[in-house]
Amino acid sequence: MARAQPPFGATDAAYEDWARAEVARWTAAVLKPPGPLDVAARDLQGHINRLIPERVHATLTSVVEGMTRTILTGADLTTAPPLIGASLAQRDRRALEVIRGYRRTAAVEGGVAGAGGVWLALADFPALLVIKIKLLFDLSAVYGHEADAFGERLYILALFQLAFSGAGHRAEVFRGLEDWDARAHPQDYAHFDWRRFQQEYRDHIDLAKMAQMIPVVGAPVGAIVNWRLLERLGETAMNGHRMRWLARP
Template sequence: MRLSDYERKAQREIERWERGESLFGQALGFAMKPVDWAFDKFVPDSVVDSLTDALTQALSSLNDASAWTMAPDDVLSAARDLEIDVDSVEDLRDVPLDELDAVAKRFTSQNTILSMLSGGGAGLGGALLLAADIPVLFTVNFRLIQQVAASYGFPLHGPEYSPLVVSIFNVAASGSREAKSDALRELSVAAAAFAHGSGYKGRKAQGTLREQMGHVPREIAKNLGAAKLGQMIPIAGAAVGAGVNYWFTDQTAQAAMMLSRALYLERKERL
């Protein structure tokens, strides 16, 4: 199916996003080099393991619909507030992209603020509350990914979608071109399945959830854990905690929007 001018423009935005890295991201990467060194040298493997387990646990909720923190009705309500009349989340796939962008942005702003407040409060408690903040941050960002994907008509129900969710998390944590390209390849598989009405089976969807994810959760945990080390500094901890949470959730929001738009566009082109 032919794309509109707005949708062609969105494709170019996605291509630029895949190739590039923001100036903020470059500056953060440079500033984080000594922190990464300190994290690798002084933080015990047990801490990294606990962060990895927290992420794995959040992703494991894909196997349990009752554990979801995102209600499809919230997405439908947001769509109807913008005068988009649909009966189901899946119906949003046939709504013009510019209207869906407006729906998704409602969820990105509210979750970014929520995670920032969580990080600031945890930062006041230093190391004691750092461990408690990580699972909350993962939960907020996991819900954000679900909400954004559903805003474009793709509710990520079931464990078969864990490769997509992991890919988006990995892009948010690393921001690397390799992670973006890997996520877009995974989305291409999903787009073909959605366009042809066949069931989506991710490229990595064999075996247990932990086997599917491989080393990715550990890398995400290390990247985020290193960034949050400054949260343990007295007085400055609240500012660092709020800032890191804001940064990570903003990265998740951008990745979720770009990748969900890519999924929407590729599916439409395949129809």
């Protein structure tokens, strides 16, 4: 999804009107039903999953679940203090700077992993997950939220799912994000469907990341794929936070 250039020189009211239109455009794209290519890619992903040894599936499942549980428990994660008193335009400008930095980091990491063959390419899965999680934490702070709060971590998990899920699950997650601050949320993760989370995530990125294991082309493919995955996550997070900002009283 192409991102329009934000009118940073506009008044706060005019900027919020622009942001509202951007959120509407993004929402339409998020809720768009899957097309023939999406269905074909999903079918191909299912075929690839059946070819991958079960021990690899088990390892990836364990890594994804373990690391996402770390998000909720707070172990080994540090967060920046929330940005106070800034306008939406100022927050968006800062968010774009943060995304650019993480995009570069992810591209370098993906290139190095791709150049190292199958085992380093497999190691890229948890490394890239850490980069994505840290990006979401930093963006939460940019938009004025306290990422140490449990409810905020649920919001971060929802943004993650929204960026890396199939069309059906994406619509379900989006509805859960609407009017987020006006609703009560669980205070533990007993309700959370870890299996659905990791399967949607893996199904969404596995097809692209498999090419990273191919000799010679693995390095450039790894760099490009990681760049685009961070780009998608950044746009999803920005619009999710814009939607939340515009819904405030």
